[in-house]
Amino acid sequence: PCSCLSTAPPGPSSPPSPYPLSPAVTPSVQFSFTLLYTLLYSALFLLAYAQLWLLLLHRHKRWSYQSSFLFLCLLWAALRTTLFCFYFRNAIQANHLPVALYWLLYCFPVCLQFFTFSLINLYFTQVRLYCLARCLFLLFSLLFLSVNVVCGMLEDRDGSSSQTWTLVLVRVLVNDGLFILNAVLLSTVLMLLTRHSHCTSPYLLSKGTSVCRTAALGAAVVFLFTSRACYNLTALKNSRMEDFDFDWYNVSDQADLQRDLGDREFLAFGAILFIWELLPMSLLMLIFRIRRPPQESWFSPGSFCSLSLAP
16 A cells, blocks of 8 residues: 655655655555455455356356345455555555545445345345335335445545534434344344244254354344444544544545555454454355255245255
């Protein structure tokens, strides 16, 4: 990423002159870090692409929750791979993209992650209150997308104006609030299916999904997105405390609040993506991977249980 410049305190009659700051990390670490993330996202892209071919090979339904999930993962991995490719040779351009392209590479993948999570929630609510759940998650997705589009168009990514800070605050509250609400709903639905559903309980229990494991999974999902909200709110708070040198914290999950992503900011942004995006999406892709259909199954092909979960 591009090196940041700071301005020396001006004298009584001399204009301020920029002087370079010493790099926080060495160029080799930056290059290795960028290469690692590019390879990881490329691997996920190839995995999703291969899974879609396996879906056709094993003659699964072409339009299903599983295929929709894989298409969303494919698009998400493609956008993240494209973003990190910018940082190999033209980090300045990556920091100063046009508004539409910036939103597509930095903000839209967060929307795709939410859509994927909502799709999984909708899949597990087929047994109970499907029509109500479909309307509810459609409303959540439209609200999520609308807020991100409006905030992305209005904010200047500088973080210096009060309007920008307010817009980012609104986006963080809405985004992370919907993520946490989705996580709570998913945990509740999984607990209900494991304990009370006559269709899914035997299937889930046969895969080793006990009530305790379901509760632990739900708690982990809620904790994951709650910690993401806490980090984003901390970044917002520290963005107004310049005198305490919290600048490397001033990077949200959409890389805003900074005019440029310097050395530390770039590494912090990568860590955010690894913890709250790459790991969860990788685990979901492994869970919902395409498997060879069994020769005999006591579940009907068109039933809710036809999309098997990997153990």
